[in-house]
Amino acid sequence: MFFKKRRRLWEKTRLKSSYDAVIVGGGLHGLATAYYLARDHGMSNIAVIERRYIGFGGSGRNTAIVRANQRTKENLPLYAEGLKLWPKLTDELDFNLMFFNCGNLNLAHSESALGSMRLLVASAQFQGIQSELVDAKQCKEIVPILDISDRLTYPILGGMYHSPGGTVRHDAVVWGLAKGASGLGVEIHQGTEVTGIKVEKKKVVEVETDKGTIRTAMVLNAAGGYSTLISAMVGIRLPIHVLTIQAMVTQPLKPILHHVVSSGAYHVYANQTLKGEIATGAHMDPWPNYTTEVSAQYIKHQAEALTELMPVLNGVKFMRAWAGLADMTPDMAPLIDGNDHIKGYYMDCGWGYFGFKSGVVTGRYMAEFMSSGQCPDILKPFTLRRYEDHRLMGEIANPINYGPWN
């Protein structure tokens, strides 16, 4: 009798027949946009339509790493701003997002990798973002369990250290944003599938779902791995192919890894979660598909890579492996556009495997875009039109693929 009745984190409501805006996809980007539309622009007559459960897609399957050490001048400011939002958001949403500002160490195993890291560090520093080159000894000081000897197949020559980065509990962000958005009046509809989008005279008029039709003048495609399927409903083709990206966690261990460590040559990144598990990943099967299958080949490879880099992990068991869908674009940069040939149709997709880091900040600017109809400057470079002009972004020339074979 002394227990307060627990309220739902976000309300469950019946689908109405019309809304001011419909957001397709209950992931991080969709929920962030909904939250900021309600918070900053007074638009709360919004429905977030999610086919399964919020956070069931990429938002709940990533390894929760956040950083702002990308390469291009278009991407860096967006990610840098995003990184600063985590502590503020924790207060605002009154939800523990578990932002662990541990720093990211990116290892170099060849001269050419170090060379490209010099470029990355220079680009980041030019934008006012903390990032520095470190040598092998410093790598070992930062992460004591690293093996910097010649025992490795590809010995560590040095690295790039980004102190503002770290990890955030991905599920917490989804739930916190759902709580915040719902608290401001946004409706979240789970288990509802969008089956069509009706366009008349180049304007969005209706969204058809399996629970009823919604009259609306604004739709946001924030469907992540399923973006091309939603985009096909309005006849827009995207330069996206969907690849499954795999991740896995080990059994919980006492704290031994206090940073995010990643290695391009070994194709692996790892960090220790607040539960003690080493969360690791990086592999993608190179054939587009909509399954979320994992393969024994990659579990084996992860084990090999991790035990070479951090030999203390020898014998530790993998507990769980899973996969998510990464909507990959040719230039590793997202597709953010709106009102381009169809009025009221917006897209925020093509984030590949880096949508988590930018989710909240992109949501804030997408909200500005959708409420005013004008694209904010920070989002302008990500227009779909850049492919027509062959102005692909240079993000792909980063050290992920550099190795001793370069």
Added chain:
Amino acid sequence: MSLMITCPICGKRNGYEFRFGGEERGPRPEEEGLTHEQWCDYVHMRSNIGGVQEEWWFHRDGCGSWFKIMRDTLTNLEVEVQEKT
């Protein structure tokens, strides 16, 4: 279950022996009267459907032949084999 692909020369092999060559996007458009949009559509845009699609594969760790197969992207299983024409 990992992907198995039927190479027209070598037969059914492990998917990792191959390189994905892209979805079948038809013949290269004629240069006569080609617009930026048409060229962009051919080079960059994809259908990326959820269902059976026709696509090119290259037997990298084998005979090196280029061929097309039909594959269901919802189950990641090959559906039927087509010889390269």
